[in-house]
Amino acid sequence: MPLSRSNGRTAGALREVVIQPHFSAYAEGSCLICVGNTHVICTASVDEKIPPFLRGANKGWVTAEYGMLPRATHSRMDREAARGKQSGRTQEIQRLIGRSLRAIIDLEKLGERQIKIDCDVIRADGGTRTASITGAWVALSLALEDLLQKGVITAMPLRDQVAAISCGMVEGQAVADLDYNEDSTAETDANFVLTASGGIVEIQGTAEQHPFSQDQLLQMMGLAKSGCQQLFEQQMQAARTPRA
Numbered sequence: 001m002p003l004s005r006s007n008g009r010t011a012g013a014l015r016e017v018v019i020q021p022h023f024s025a026y027a028e029g030s031c032l033i034c035v036g037n038t039h040v041i042c043t044a045s046v047d048e049k050i051p052p053f054l055r056g057a058n059k060g061w062v063t064a065e066y067g068m069l070p071r072a073t074h075s076r077m078d079r080e081a082a083r084g085k086q087s088g089r090t091q092e093i094q095r096l097i098g099r100s101l102r103a104i105i106d107l108e109k110l111g112e113r114q115i116k117i118d119c120d121v122i123r124a125d126g127g128t129r130t131a132s133i134t135g136a137w138v139a140l141s142l143a144l145e146d147l148l149q150k151g152v153i154t155a156m157p158l159r160d161q162v163a164a165i166s167c168g169m170v171e172g173q174a175v176a177d178l179d180y181n182e183d184s185t186a187e188t189d190a191n192f193v194l195t196a197s198g199g200i201v202e203i204q205g206t207a208e209q210h211p212f213s214q215d216q217l218l219q220m221m222g223l224a225k226s227g228c229q230q231l232f233e234q235q236m237q238a239a240r241t242p243r244a
Contacts, residue, residue: 029143033135037125042135044143060110064097130164161196174219192224
């Protein structure tokens with residue numbers, strides 16, 4: 001029996017994805033990415049200072065910060081700054097975003113400078129980390145193109161595209177791009193971070209109710225590859241959009 005999904009989506013269908021480049025008037029690179037009702041502002045800021053551990057290494061760095069606004073969800077959350085520390089979830093996600101971006105950039109071509117990516121969730125309905133990675137690549141690409149056009153760097157450091165998507169087993173069926181309701185009831189929840197050239201950056205898979213099989217993992221992987229292909233096309237279209 002076919003699984004009934006929100007908006008009548010098929011198992012492999014993504015929610016509507018909209019990427020609005022140059023969303024911030026001041027950041028070197030930015031976008032607003034909307035994946036269904038999950039909305040994330042991604043900005044890339046160039047810092048001419050590098051972390052102390054890279055001094056003398058003749059290469060740069062890319063790092064990320066992630067956060068959710070207090071009313072990004074149905075009930076208000078306290079700001080983490082007000083609590084005095086970040087949650088373990090926040091730290092995990094921002095490290096994942098940073099790792100994903102560093103996997104596809106030549107840090108030597110970046111030179112001795114740092115690009116800081118900020119991913120701020122303004123509305124959450126599942127898949128905030130995956131939307132953040134997909135949007136972060138667009139912001140990073142636009143910032144690097146800005147540096148290239150200004151002659152600050154002489155070659156494009158990007159080696160590939162990277163995007164991410166959530167997949168899961170819901171009522172025994174593999175599905176792509178879970179919204180909150182699906183994610184909260186899924187038997188298995190997995191996030192796939194993939195490159196346009198076919199590489200795998202990271203797979204996070206968790207059995208929520210009972211172990212999943214290798215066959216189910218491969219089913220989810222197939223959906224992830226197909227879904228990311230759509231995301232790669234939309235990323236490229238956004239990255240090629242000139243600033244107004």
